[in-house]
Amino acid sequence: MNNAMQERKILLTSDLHWARDLDRTILVSDESGRSFILRGLEAIVWSWLTLAFPYSKIASLLSTILESPISEAEFRLNVILRQWVENGLLTIEENAAHD
């Protein structure tokens, strides 16, 4: 693991509800009333998250379906996760850093 990296735990906001449709995944926040629609790769990543797959497994699966090196898959995954944090789909649990 990169030295500049540090393990953090990301928790989903507790009020989020989701349903999988034929060509999209719909997420709803009861608290804010906001909704989000995920399609394609994002919907796939979300489905793995809901199956409680660990980060390494998700990155590995992503690497397989993208036919790309694991480092690139991790990069793509981080971009998605970061975007979700910024949009309020995911929230970072404070004080969850690991040694």
Next chain:
Amino acid sequence: MTNLVISDTCNRKCPYCFAEEYFDSKIGKKPHFITLDAFEARLDFLERSGMSEVRLIGGEPSLHPQFPELIRRARARDKRILVFTNGFMPEKALASLETLSPEECTVLVNMNTSAKSGSRVNRQWVLERALRRLGLRVLLGFSIYRLDFDLDPLLKIILNFGCRKAIRLGLAQPTLSGQNQFLNARQYSMAGQRIARFADMAAKEDIHLEFDCGFVRCMFTDDQLITLRRTGTDIGWRCNPILDIDLNQSVFHCFPLAGRIQTLLSDTCDATGLRDKLSTQVESYRLAGICKTCSSCQFKRTEECTGGCLAYTMRRFQSAQFTLEIPVPEDWIESRGPIDQ
């Protein structure tokens, strides 16, 4: 429209009932009824909202010990009466409705109810007594909660008892917990086929169908839809906040969503304000429908169809609870912006 709960007890035990679970969850099993003062406050609300109809629900509304007085007070304000009943009503309630003309009141009798107790013969006698005496005031209702439903006997009943020449059809919908019986969306098209066939048969007796909420466009083929239109069926693919007002002043979007999508009645609010408030609460869930295909369906996209019952739709949503440990750069953490609420 707004429905007023005036009784939280019922003398039937229907497997598809969406109110029983809510009422049973309340503390104590003692029956509760609306007080006369609270009823007057509800009538004030209806007047503020410009509504000319008083719609009484329960439980079984006719079990209210002061039912005739409630009717009298509603009529004193020149309101039309609509009673949702199973038809097993006490004599004094029956007698009070008998005094009203068919223009002044509609008694919507749900015909496929299930008994708590009592012999079948006796139950039939009680029901027939109500139908005979109320005649043209009666609109028959039927809740479809399984595929082997049989509507044919309703035609004979309408003709024998001189009821209104219409049948109000409802699709039994799930509560959020799904504890009641309801028709699975996969069965809708088969139900649609049977409904269209029955509409054709009923039309020969000059009887038409009226759809309650929760029907969806895709449960009928184009040909079946033509049949329904030709036979005068009141078609609608609706799911809107009905406004069911409970004894404790809670206002539900509708009973299947009781406890989840609700607000409170105040002395100043009106139906439009309450409906807007409840609509906002559920707006995001409207993106979906009862099936996986709803959100990409042309009928939903063009808003011809709402995508079915909202309670059914909301049952498709799962709560997301997971933890993910991820290795991320420190600046990734630090630079994140505030979460937009």
